[in-house]
Amino acid sequence: EDGAIAKGTQLAIKQINESGGITGSEGTIYNLDVVIASPDNLQIAVANMNQAGVIAVIGPETTEQVLSSITVLQQLNVPIFTTAIGDTILLQDNTNRIFRSRAQEVTQGRALADYVVNSLNLRTITSIQLDVESTASIIGLSTALSGFNVNLNNVIYDPAINDIETIVASIIQTQPNAIGIYGPPTLAAQVYNQLKTAGYAGRIIYNKATNPDFVELVPSNQLSGIINSTTWSYSSKDEISRNFVADFVSTFGQVPNAISAASYDAVQLIAAATSRPGVLASNIVQITDFAGLQGVLNPAGLSQGETSTNVSITQLNQFGTPNVAARYINNLLIPDEAPESVIQTPTPIPSPTPDGFTAIIQSTVQNIRGGPSTDYDILGQLPKDTQVRVIGAT
DSSP: OOSHHHHHHHHHHHHHHHTTOEEOTTSOEEOOOOOOOOGGGHHHHHHHHHHHTOSOEEOOOSHHHHHHTHHHHGGGOSOEEEOOOOTTTGGGOOSSOEEESSOOHHHHHHHHHHIIIIISOOOOEEEEEOSGGGHHHHHHHHHHHHTTTOOEEEEEOOTTTOOHHHHHHHHHHTOOSEEEEESOHHHHHHHHHHHHHTTOOSEEEETTTTOHHHHTTSOGGGOTTOEEEESOOTTOOSHHHHHHHHHHHHHHSSOOOHHHHHHHHHHHHHHHHHTSSSOHHHHHTTOOSEEOSSSEEOGGGSSTTBOOOEEEEEEEOTTSOEEEEEEEETTEEEOTTSOSSOOOOOOOOOEEOOTTOEEEOOSSEEEEESSSSTTSOEEEEEETTOEEEOOEEO
16 A cells, blocks of 8 residues: 555546546546555455456566466456556557556557667767676667667676676776666665765666665765656655645655556546546547646557656756656657647547658758647747648648
8 A cells, every 4th residue: 555556546546536537428427446456465455356347557666577377367357557568568468458557668668768879969978787587678778779770788797707897897898978777776785885886977877876775875965967768756846746745645655656647647547548438448449639747648649558758857856856858759869948748629530532642851950730720739840941741731
């Protein structure tokens, strides 16, 4: 009950019920309730949830928990929203009832690679792999970097063969622009402290930089500048995020994380789908351009089971706070001046135009938006003289 998933779920349900509940397609008003089940014995938990008649499940949290229990989870026969980001989860599901409530690992890797190469102009990057579980993350980053003609030099730490001090010394000799650390927080803290002691002044990437086990082992004045990719940060400045943080803190007395945010969004998607006629799982995949806490959620426009491609790149400030440095949607960098929330308004239906019509960008940079109005989010930009095919006009 103290977990990030439970808290994000409970806050969403509390707000929905306080605002009047959900009006079903037949006009009946429903309140939501939450049944919290421990994952320690998932077989028993599934039996208890089936007996309670749950309509959807939020969780489990990690890729390992999902993959090791996917057969048991599928016995629930209801939509399952997991915060796990492993790329292989949905490939192993043949029920079309498992949904991912956060941007998957490969999407985060692409955003991180784009930011490091194109925004920071870093071209020589080395990763230090501290455990086997980090393999997928490193492969994702390596693949993404190769798309920018940048090779990732991966160094594997094996305590039976070498020590951290030796590995750090050998890496620093190659003078990389950036070093990515992948592995458990306590071991990563040792590597990070050794890098700083050795005088490394380049950029450091670590995806668990805000983990308490890491923060407690690193001097507070040494945290500044660590880069991380995530799906949401409590330092996000858009109005929906600020309100969520305020409500979360006042309810639970602590700051929410990306897991809580994704769980909150999952409940909101379930509520939206419940108000439609038909089967819940089928209704979820029909939702498009939903204004979520993490950004635009688009189950209908993504591959089966995916709901979000929103990624935030953060950098720790001198106090260890992860400030948002860049945001990505569908692997496109969102300009700083773009609004960070979406206004849900009907999109005018474009009238068809004859085949073969093209438009040529005349301005230096042309914003590409989610709809035919400046009220919509900027999804990307096109440079001058770019030619595009005209599909329709309003």
